[in-house]
Amino acid sequence: MLLRPPALKTGDTVYLLSTARKITFEEVQPAINLFESWGLNVKIGKTIGAEYRQFAGTDTLRAEDFQAALDDAEVRAVICARGGYGTVRMMDAIRYDSFLANPKWIVGFSDVTFLHTHITNTLGIQTLHAPMPFNFATATAESLEALRSELFGIKKEFEVPPHPLNRLGSAGGVLTGGNLSILYSITGTHSVFNTCGKLLFLEDLDEYLYHVDRMMMNLKRSGKLRDLAGVIVGSFTEMKDNKVPFGCTAEEIIAEHLSEYDYPVCFGFPAGHIPDNRALVMGRRYQLTVSASGAYLI
16 A cells, blocks of 8 residues: 555645746746635745746756755645646656655646656655646636645545446556556656556546557557556547547547456546546545446545
């Protein structure tokens, strides 16, 4: 069982930074207000307001800022302000000695999948796949409450409406995965994720449908789909197509590649690049049940 960082309590400190794309102070102010309304103190990293090309400062600055958050004994959660691209460029400069001695929540999604997979699979510590400050303005109240609950140690359960592509069944397993494009890109690296006996979560944004097919082929041919306990499919948002249509949706592509296996599959889970992006604990053991009346994740 992976190690769960301590739950937050009133008066604790969170550290706000960006490991990827640049973001302004104005864009994170609503998140600061929200965290403070939860009774938390907020430290602002040097990457907030920093700019180097499209990134929140240079690779060195982003690595130093993330390292400072990990090493700060007062910090109980590291909140990644936004995704985009860039986390992978600073990852290999990070030292995790103090983090292993003093685990804390790493929070974010999308490009932060690099951190989720590396920390859960390599270090054995749970992380939190959840909305980021850049998305707070459009996030539903339910998704923000789910984030608060998980940070403060209140476990959430999920009920998902039926979906025509669902495959019925029940299975338990440790949750892994995240953004499909990121998972595809780390295959063959030292951050590669283990899927044997696990529940795999997938989501993505702004990809061509044939890219989705190619990435699923990669997961299949590398054996990542073979020994799973089950699959949870979140949102595949703003998918693109060519002049010659691919011929099916992203969800249908995924269903096709999973068709030869017999584990349960849940489509339409409320997580990913959508306003109702519910918090999921990567590295936690969940029980997935998919029935004709809907899916349940507890």
